[in-house]
Amino acid sequence: MRKNYYRKLAFMGMLLIVLLAFQKYTSTEKEDFPELKFIAENSVPLTLIDFDPNDLDSKQWKNLGFSEKQVLTILNYKKIIGGQFTSKEQLKKCYAISAEKFTELESFIMLPETGKDRHFEKFKTNERKVITISEKFNPDKLSASEWMEMGFSEKQAEAILKYRNYLGGSFVSREKFRECFIISPENYSKLEPYLLLPAKAPDNFKKSGNQYAIKSQIQYHSFDPNTLDPDGWKALGFSEKQASTIVNYRDRNLRGSFKSLEDIKKCFVISPEKFQELSPYIKLNTDTGQKQETDFSKTDLNAITFKQLLEFGLDEKSAGSIIGFRKKLGGFVNKQQIMDTYNIDKDIVQKLISICQLNTSNVPKYTLTDAPEEWLKNHPYFKYSADKIIFYRISNSEDAKIWKLLKLKPEYEARMRLYIK
Missing domain, CATH: 1.10.150 (DNA polymerase; domain 1)
Incomplete structure (x- = not known):
């Protein structure tokens, strides 16, 4: 009997140990795992300019400080989401881009904050848009707006024109036109009967493609690139986005002025062909003697x-x-x-x-009940509480009640109240 008693006692002890271990394992007080961070191989400070991540190749991503593996991950992620980044929000989700790296790049990324921007919705759905052609046409003579009237999106129209410029200003043949990646096989089959182009390109096309270039319709005149605003660059044939990039490149990277023709040539939105076209008219004034000092x-x-x-x-x-x-x-x-x-x-x-002075008269301020949703979600002080505010104000019309429901830390609330009426 004594032997059985000790066996039962030992069994109860083991059972108690198992129960204690299980309770500790299922406890809500779990240890936090250390935060994972990607460490860029290139720690050299970067000189950044505005850029569209959809336009970057692997080399350009590396120039932004990403490793070869990170670049491969970013490009694969781009393919998975349909071949096009539509917003900063979407790009941020790529795990190869750390939070710190994204913060460094964010202000230079030429994308809307969220995928709700109408331009990008249009691009995402353009494959379903019907292409309409009423008569035969020469694609060498169509402008971007005419391609858009036909049924292509703005971005597709720009891509078609870029491809035409790449060929030397002319598609030359239906064969070359068909190679334009932005035109799907289905759309090409609709367009093909209406194309006023020969079936095949001449044998010597690759060697002398520039002979087919069409003379630009822009009336050039002498200009100083250091005095042009975005409208001035648009008048030279650049898009609004390209014009803004050139001005930002000049003002940010070059501290306000191009010092040489080489500086202009290095701006990535100015193609070698476009630079060749502009160079005879550039009158570069590098005189800084007239520079005005700010008071x-x-x-x-x-x-x-x-x-x-x-x-x-x-x-x-x-x-x-x-x-x-x-x-x-x-x-x-x-x-x-x-x-x-x-x-x-x-x-x-x-x-x-x-x-310096600080004038706050033009700073937008709202109440919690009338603040626009987009403002709440994008403002650095409100975005983490935006969803709660939007939810609580459905049934509460007074700010005081919403503040109580939010239960914020005093320092967070004080920061947010700076932008409250």
Whole structure:
């Protein structure tokens, strides 16, 4: 009996140990796993300009600081989502791009914040749009708007024109026209009977494709690239997006002026063919003797430009961070916000804010009940509580009740109230 008693006692002890171990395993107080971060192989500071991630090849992604494996992952992700990034939100989901890297690039990415932008919805659904042709035509003579009237999207029309320029200004033959990747086999079969082009390209086409180039319809005249605004570049045949990129490249990367023809040639949105076309008319004025100095005591921190921040002594990274953060906020409400900006030279910025003025009259402010949903979801201070605010205000018409329901930390609420009426 004593032997059986000890056996039962040992069994109860083991059972108790198992129960305690199971309770610890299922406890809600689980240890957090360490956060995983991608470490870029290239730690050299980057000089960034505005870019469309849909236009980048593997080499250009590497130039942004990504490793070969990361680039491969990004390009594969692009294929999986349909071959086109439609928003910053979508690009951010690519796990090869760390949160820190995305923050560094975000202000330079030429995409809408979310996929709800109408231009991109149109592009995503354009394959179902009906192509209509009423008469025979020469594709060499169609403009982007005429391709769009036919049923192609704006982005497809631009791609067709780029391909035509790549061939030297003419499709030359139906054979070459068919090779345009943006035109699907189904659409080509509809277009083919109406094309006023020979069936095949001449044998010597690859060797002398430029002989088929069509003379530009733009009436060029002498110009100084350092004085042109976006409208001036558009008048030279560039799209609105390209014109903005050129001006940003000049003002941000080159600190306000092209110093040589080589500087212009390096701008990636100016093709070698376009540069060749423009170069005889470029009258580059590099004289900086007439440069006006800014009176910073009269300068508004909510209106100060990237160029003026560089003039004050900030580097491009600091200047870009301040401009980017101000844009997301809709404007600074107090000077401490500028000091709290990431990636800045705090000593120089402290001197800057002690000299400059801050006008907050144009900063948008709302109540919690009337704030636009898009504003709530994009504002750095509100976006993490946006869904709750939108939900709570359905049944609550007073801000005071919504604030109570949000149960925010005091520092978060104080920050948000800066932008509340």
